[in-house]
Amino acid sequence: MKLELKIKILDIYANYPIVIMHPRSSLSLGAQNLDRLEVKNEKIDTAFVLDTSNSYVTENELGIFKDTAKDLSLNNGDKVVVKLQTPPLATKYIMDKIKNKTLEKEEIDEIVKSIENNSLSEVELSAFVTGVFINGLNLEETKFLCNSLVDIGDRIDFGENIILDKHSIGGINGRVSMILTPIIASLGYKIPKTASRSITSAAGTADAMEVLAPVSFDVEEIKEIINKAGGVVAWEGKFDLCPVDNKLIDIEHALGINPEGIMIASILSKKKSIGSTHLVIDIPVGRDVKVKNKEDGERLAKKFITISESLGIKSKVVLTDGDKPCGDFFGPALEAKNVLELLEGKYQDSVLEKACLLAGELLELVGKSKNGEGYLLAKEIVTSGKALDKFIEIIKIQGGSILRSEDVPKAKxxxxxxxxxxxxxxxxxxxxxxxxxxxxxxxxxxxxxxxxxxxxxxxxxxxxxxxxxxxxxxxxxxxxxxxxxxxxxxxxxxxxxxxxx
Amino acid sequence: MKLELKIKILDIYANYPIVIMHPRSSLSLGAQNLDRLEVKNEKIDTAFVLDTSNSYVTENELGIFKDTAKDLSLNNGDKVVVKLQTPPLATKYIMDKIKNKTLEKEEIDEIVKSIENNSLSEVELSAFVTGVFINGLNLEETKFLCNSLVDIGDRIDFGENIILDKHSIGGINGRVSMILTPIIASLGYKIPKTASRSITSAAGTADAMEVLAPVSFDVEEIKEIINKAGGVVAWEGKFDLCPVDNKLIDIEHALGINPEGIMIASILSKKKSIGSTHLVIDIPVGRDVKVKNKEDGERLAKKFITISESLGIKSKVVLTDGDKPCGDFFGPALEAKNVLELLEGKYQDSVLEKACLLAGELLELVGKSKNGEGYLLAKEIVTSGKALDKFIEIIKIQGGSILRSEDVPKAKxxxxxxxxxxxxxxxxxxxxxxxxxxxxxxxxxxxxxxxxxxxxxxxxxxxxxxxxxxxxxxxxxxxxxxxxxxxxxxxxxxxxxxxxx
CATH class of the missing domain: 3.90.1170.30 (Pyrimidine nucleoside phosphorylase-like, C-terminal domain)
Structure with missing residues (x-):
């Protein structure tokens, strides 16, 4: 069944490629809302999701969004042939997961590819995330997903054999990364620390770092900073290494669920894409954080270790106390000032302790310190002022000018x-x-x-x-x-x- | 966290109420794509789903769709206060179903209410349908859903104590309803048969009936036809008794799944809404139809019976052979002509047999025939020409003029x-x-x-x-x-x- 329709460009915005048809034309095509259509002429051959409306188009018109029309060089009145399309193979594999089948590597690759080229609707993505939440991904499937995300995304090559990194799962306050990064970098290692902005907390690490210096860099800029300073604290939103991952995160956020398999694959694929070879993962365990008890933390830790290994990343997982706040400060400038004061040696607190603990683990992992001695080395780097020097160097190279705690802006x-x-x-x-x-x-x-x-x-x-x-x-x-x-x-x-x- | 923004009306179309914000404003609100926002001023207090775009609005603007703006009497430049909103309670209950909890009556009511007033996004609806598909609804939950759909939809009251009906689950061809309806109506019973158009088949009952007479009627017109003729064969799409049901069906269709609990609730709620008191349900069982084997058919049959009973509908389920086509005709006019020829007594086939069988069951159910004698009575009504007379009466009252098989239009x-x-x-x-x-x-x-x-x-x-x-x-x-x-x-x-x- 086919229909020939004339393009009508609508000033419309949508996340997914949608076309609008009059209900009567869709009926005669045997199509229903949310069906997939193939739209073809001598210039294009593209898949869309169908939406029907009798107030935007007539029976002979096919409504198409301005942006899409521009991308495809379609003009008002262009003739196209519209046909019901078989859904992409990926929808079958999503159904398989919903029916609790184990997915093969090729099947997961197909799902990831279809997310990447926008051929799955939000309804299908939601079904996938829900299916994975309920039926889970086993270790093999998680590995496949992780590798697939790495393969489809971009990668950064710093031209370096050893890249260190640290990741925390759902911390709340205390910018540990802003202390750990200069400690590691001042010892000659490269550490491209990427961080998020606040979603539900008072400040994300990117927000706090931005008080002192710019944090939005593209891949080339990050390479340059790393090559000069060894470390960077950058907002992860600017350089989008894996758009597929971000689409899944949007759906997870909307549903308020974060299926373990997708979470592990998402975190580790980002680390692999940025070239990490040594990684410390901090899992806070507590009533109000993502991981509620030690048993869940241990299970998660084992999965992280196994999959890191398969990716060639040497990793260590540390379960930390997630019941207490980390330090006394909540808010971008307050947390940034706290970091500078700690590095300036003005006092010590749990933020500094945690940063030295995790930095120490990383130093032991990479073989710089013997087991049990990493923490002491990290602490010494802070006490000696080397971490402060390196942090000031990083701030300057990132383009910042607030170098002393007393210069951090204060509230009125x-x-x-x-x-x-x-x-x-x-x-x-x-x-x-x-x-x-x-x-x-x-x-x-x-x-x-x-x-x-x-x-x-x-x-x-x-x-x-x-x-x-x-x-x-x-x-x-x-x-x-x-x-x-x-x-x-x-x-x-x-x-x-x-x-x- | 709140923001004050100015309304910018966009010529945009969407199924769900969406507002567009600049990524920087959404960031400062702590909001993400697909979050729910409360939009307020002296005139309105409405919930929207957030989408971000930096090409449609500036940081101080809130993009809103033309239709929505009209509904809410909002103008360009109107000031509104925007705030992150707690998701509706229904999202929690959807999550409970995903986590395999049994839902209470009030919880299912809340989900249905939220679907009705458009406060759930497609992502959430998809998660609900997927969750029900995987974790199922037990008999109690199915009853709750069914009652909830009845309560929230409209009802038709024919002012009659006894209303007969028949429903087939996924038949393919052969317009049994067009024969069964006049048989039943000619015996003095009221049978408001509603039918679908073709989605994937060559013709739906509504398509075949439309060859002979109009089928699009609103509630008042159907009442009038029923009061005159006792029977009607009408397209179910014209009078939308339960919009919630249709929204669920859209999602099920998009995913290609039809969770049993939702299917049963959907079918029986429609029958209850139209006042059915006696119902025969035909479940074809076969390789290529919805129900693949007898065991599944029997399990389904028991659920239908139990829930019908709780709704006060006396019902009987008949499992039929779904492996063979029903009759020899595929296409609207061909199937309509077949119906007229059968009623005219020109020949007999499996369509007539099935219609008399199901009509017979219905006559036994309502007490018109003794057990085992319904089929014979139905057959006699056809043989005597009474069914044809009644069908011609129905065609005329529905506004049609093709009354003889030889007048049915033929292909060139x-x-x-x-x-x-x-x-x-x-x-x-x-x-x-x-x-x-x-x-x-x-x-x-x-x-x-x-x-x-x-x-x-x-x-x-x-x-x-x-x-x-x-x-x-x-x-x-x-x-x-x-x-x-x-x-x-x-x-x-x-x-x-x-x-x-």
Whole structure:
């Protein structure tokens, strides 16, 4: 069944290539909404997803989006032949996964290829992600997916045999990467640290680094920085090594699920694409983070190790305590200042400890330190000021000019918050701290955020300062104080656990 | 986190309410593609799904679709406040189903309500359909879904206590409903038969009926026809009793899956909405139809019976042979003519047999006939000419004027096809017959189609006529002959099953 229609260009935007047909033409084609159509003339032969509407096109017209029309050099009135198309093979393999079959390498390659060339709809991608979430990917399938993502994406070659890297799965605050990167780079290793911006937290590593220096670089720029400084802290969004991965992440985000197999393949494929040879993976374990318990963490760790190995990446997984905040600062500038102060030796905290711990693991992994001595070497690099020097070098090469903690911009309004109750601090509700930081303006207002003035185990008296709010308007401070009334993020030990009458 | 933006109306079309934001504004809102946003000003408070683009809007603009803008009386430049929204509760219940939890009544109601008011995206609907396909709905959940669909849709009240109906699950050809309806109506019962158009077959019942009379009626018109004639054969697409059901069907069609629980709920909710009290369900069982084996058919039958009962519908399920075509005709006019000829008593075939069988079951179910005598009564109604009279009455009341088989329009070109081989007919490949009928122009060319000139068990000699092609152009005949070369739909008994050398 075929139809000949005239192109009508619509000023329309969509993520997927869609054509609009009048319901009567679609009926006579035997086609339904969301069916795939082949659209052909002497110039093109392209697949689209069908949507029907009787208000945009007549029976003789085929509505096509402006951008797509431009890409395909189609003009209003061009004649095309429209035909129902067999769905791509990938849809069969997605169905196989939904029916709990194990997929072969070629089948996973086909799915990845079809995502890459936009021939799967959001409905099909969602079915794939849901199917993988429910039925899982076994180790072999995860390897296949990972390799397929590497093969279809771009790769960066730094012309170097050894590339170090670190990855954290769902950390919250404390910019460990901004300390670890200069430690590693100052020892002569190359470490192209890519980082995300905040999605749900008060600041991402890219946001905090951007307070000090630009972070948006393309592949060539990153190569240049790495060749000069050995290290970089760059926003991962600018150089899109694997568009397929990003499409899957969009769907996962929309559904609020992150199937383990896709997560592992996604992380490790990015590392492989950037040429990592030695990798430390930090998995925080805790109530409010992605990995809830040690057993899940251990299982995940084993998969990461096995698949890294198959990719030729030497890796080590460290399970860390994800129940406590990492350091006392929440907000881009506050966290950036904290990093500089730690490197300047002004004080020590859990951010520095974690950075030295993970840097140490990486140094042992690459053979620079003997087992058990990596942490000490990392610490020494900080204490000696070498890490600070290297960090300043990186900031400069990235084009930044804020080199001292005292030069980090500050919020216009700073307000200490005093406790209305006494007690021992048992823990913090990190989601409430994050919400407060956002009410104060973070991450958009880079200077805004929250500082913790007490720590787990502290004995707090009434009227002791427990928090500090930073914001650029008084109104934002008031909003945060209003929210705080019913949402104290400081959790005190309970004196009375239960009462009976 | 909130943003104030100015409305920019885009000439855009979409199935779901989407707003377009510049990536930088979405970033500062902490939002990602496919996130849900609350858009508010003094006039509106509406939920949208986010899409980002830097080519349609600036950082201060919020792109909104023309239709939506009109619905909400928004103008270019209107100021609105945009905020990340918590996803509707329904998304949590969809996740619960994905995690294989059993859903409560209120949870299924919430999902159905959210589909109805468009607050779920295609990604979420796809996850729901996939989740139900993999994890299933138990009997209770299926009941809940069915009731929920009934509650949210419209209902038709014919002011009658007894309404008869028949439903076939995935039949292929032979318009049994067009014979069964007048049989039942001529006995004084009301039977509002709603039917679909062809999607993948050569003709749907609505297509065949439309050869004789109009089939598109709204609720009031159907009531009027039923009150006059007792029976109607109407296209189900015109009166949309349950839009939720149609949205689910779109997603199922796109994925090529039809989860059992949704199918049962969908069918029975439509019957309940139209007031059916007595229902015969025909489940063809065969290699190429939806239900592949008797065991699946029996399991399905039990679910249909139980849920019908809970809805107050007395039902009977009949498993029929789905391996053979039903009658010899494929194409709207050919099948319509077949119906008239059967009612005119010109011959008998499997279409008539099946119609009398199912009508008989219905007559026994409603207590008109004793058990085992329904078929005979139905047959008598046909033989006596009462069914033909009633059918002519129905055609007239529906506004049609073709009342005799000889008046049914014929194709311009008719071509007999002769066998190039001899043998006993073992079976037919129905998908090939359907494809031939479509190449000949069906269902768009109503007169086009295929007639079988041999039946299962026939001994065919070389040069015996085996098929007849009907088309309105010689070119279409040629196309079908070309396809036929490698795709003979007549399957002969194999003389030699295997050869060894």
């Amino acid at each position: 309004f700073i307000q200490k918050i005093y406790s209305s109750q006494a007690g021992d601090v048992n823990n913090f509700d990190v989601s409430k701290i994050t919400h407060l930081a956002k009410l104060l303006g973070a991450p958009k207002d880079i200077e805004a955020g929250v500082v913790l003035f007490c720590q787990v185990g502290d004995s707090v008296q009434v009227n002791d300062a427990i928090l500090e709010f930073h914001a650029n308007t008084e109104e934002k401070i008031s909003r945060a104080i209003e929210y705080l009334k019913d949402n104290n993020p400081v959790i005190f030990d309970k004196m009375v656990l239960e009462e009976f009458e | 070109f008719i071509q007999k096809i002769y066998s190039s081989q001899a043998g006993d007919v073992n079976n037919f490949d129905v998908s090939k017959i359907t494809h031939l009928a479509k190449l000949l122009g069906a269902p768009k060319d109503i007169e086009a189609g295929v007639v079988l000139f041999c039946q299962v068990g026939d001994s065919v000699q070389v040069n015996d006529a085996i098929l007849e092609f009907h088309a309105n152009t010689e070119e279409k005949i040629s196309r079908a002959i070309e396809y036929l070369k490698d795709n003979n739909p007549v399957i002969f008994d194999k003389m030699v099953l295997e050869e060894f050398e």
